[in-house]
Amino acid sequence: MLLRQGCKEEEEEEEEEEAAAKSQHGSPPFTPPGRRLRRGEPLFPGCIDMLSIEGQFTFTADQPQLHCATFFIGDPQELITIDFDFINIDCQAGDFLKVFDGWILKGEKFPSSLDHPLPTSERYIDFCEDGHIRNTIRSSQNVAMIFFRIHEPGNGFTLTVRKKPNLFPCNVISQTPAGRFTMLIPHQHRNCSFSIIYPVMIKISDLMLGHLNGLHLKLLRYPQAQMKIGCDNTVLRMVSSGKHINRVTFEYHQLEQHELETRKENSLEEFCLSSI
Numbered sequence: 424m425l426l427r428q429g430c431k432e433e434e435e436e437e438e439e440e441e442a443a444a445k446s447q448h449g450s451p452p453f454t455p456p457g458r459r460l461r462r463g464e465p466l467f468p469g470c471i472d473m474l475s476i477e478g479q480f481t482f483t484a485d486q487p488q489l490h491c492a493t494f495f496i497g498d499p500q501e502l503i504t505i506d507f508d509f510i511n512i513d514c515q516a517g518d519f520l521k522v523f524d525g526w527i528l529k530g531e532k533f534p535s536s537l538d539h540p541l542p543t544s545e546r547y548i549d550f551c552e553d554g555h556i557r558n559t560i561r562s563s564q565n566v567a568m569i570f571f572r573i574h575e576p577g578n579g580f581t582l583t584v585r586k587k588p589n590l591f592p593c594n595v596i597s598q599t600p601a602g603r604f605t606m607l608i609p610h611q612h613r614n615c616s617f618s619i620i621y622p623v624m625i626k627i628s629d630l631m632l633g634h635l636n637g638l639h640l641k642l643l644r645y646p647q648a649q650m651k652i653g654c655d656n657t658v659l660r661m662v663s664s665g666k667h668i669n670r671v672t673f674e675y676h677q678l679e680q681h682e683l684e685t686r687k688e689n690s691l692e693e694f695c696l697s698s699i
Contacts, residue, residue: 470490470492472494473493473495474493474494474496474584475496477586478583479508479584480581480582481509482579483577483579484573484574484575484577486576487573487575487576488571488572488573489574490572491571491573492570495568495569496565496596496598497565497598498598499565499597499604500565500590500592501565501588501589502561502563502564502565502589503561503565503566503584503585503586504561504585504586504587505522505560505567505569506559506582506585509581510550510556511579512550512551512571512578512579512580513578517572518551518572518574519549519550519551519570519572520549520550520551520569520571521549521569522548522556522569523546523569524563525546525562525568526566526568527568528620529655531656533566533596533656534564534594535616537614537660538616538660539563541563548560564593564595564596566596569582591607591608591611592606593606593616594617595616595617597617597620597675600621600676601674601675602674603672603674603675604617604672604673604675605629605670605671606659606661606671607668607669607670608661608663608668608670609668610665610668611663611665613663614660615660615661616658616659616661617658618656618658619658619675620656621656621678622652622653622654622655622677622678623651623652623657623677623678624649624650624675625659625675626648626649626673627648627671629671631671632667651682659673
């Protein structure tokens with residue numbers, strides 16, 4: 424099991440995606456919208472937003488919108504499905520509409536290429552490149568996003584967002600500033616991760632990796648092990664060979680400002696990388 428803080432992937436980002444991610448002025452808000460939008464109701468007042476609710480949503484440009492993105496998030500035990508009900512954009516004029524299986528924040532992909540089951544190229548679906556978007560797009564984890572550019576006022580699209588249960592969640596992005604989660608990999612050769620996109624305190628209460636002579640081998644013999652990580656993002660990753668059932672249970676909460684200013688012996692602040 425690994426903890427990773429604020430690292431950057433050495434991968435090229437497409438210009439449109441980088442611009443959309445940077446134009447957020449930080450991470451999207453983690454407060455769900457306070458109401459359920461009705462069928463045909465406008466999607467959002469701006470061009471960058473986050474949705475954590477199901478429903479049908481419409482975006483119509485009232486002026487040229489050149490660097491737009493929408494982030495979708497569900498609970499850890501949910502997958503996101505997106506259906507495009509109507510698309511009216513002009514690809515020949517430079518418009519585009521893309522779906523990404525995951526999130527891109529500050530130039531970094533979540534989940535990372537190390538953890539995601541698909542190669543990076545297969546995580547994108549491009550309406551203008553393919554000429555169409557299949558009926559239902561399903562994410563591999565509890566987050567997904569779309570990028571779009573629309574030049575002509577009045578053009579836009581309508582989509583429907585639904586959530587489906589995921590019995591064995593893997594590669595989760597936290598939706599809340601505090602919580603408790605158990606990551607379980609049952610005899611599968613894969614990486615699983617839990618991403619927290621803010622400074623955090625993590626307490627690991629239970630860890631079981633592999634077996635020893637037919638018995639479970641508990642590598643943590645103490646009730647808790649905790650760590651303060653003052654980085655912009657933290658990833659708890661579990662790597663499984665597929666030979667055993669591996670499990671880790673942990674609690675976390677967002678660090679307050681006074682906690683960030685107080686350095687402790689086990690702090691990892693000095694290991695955080697500056698933005699590139």
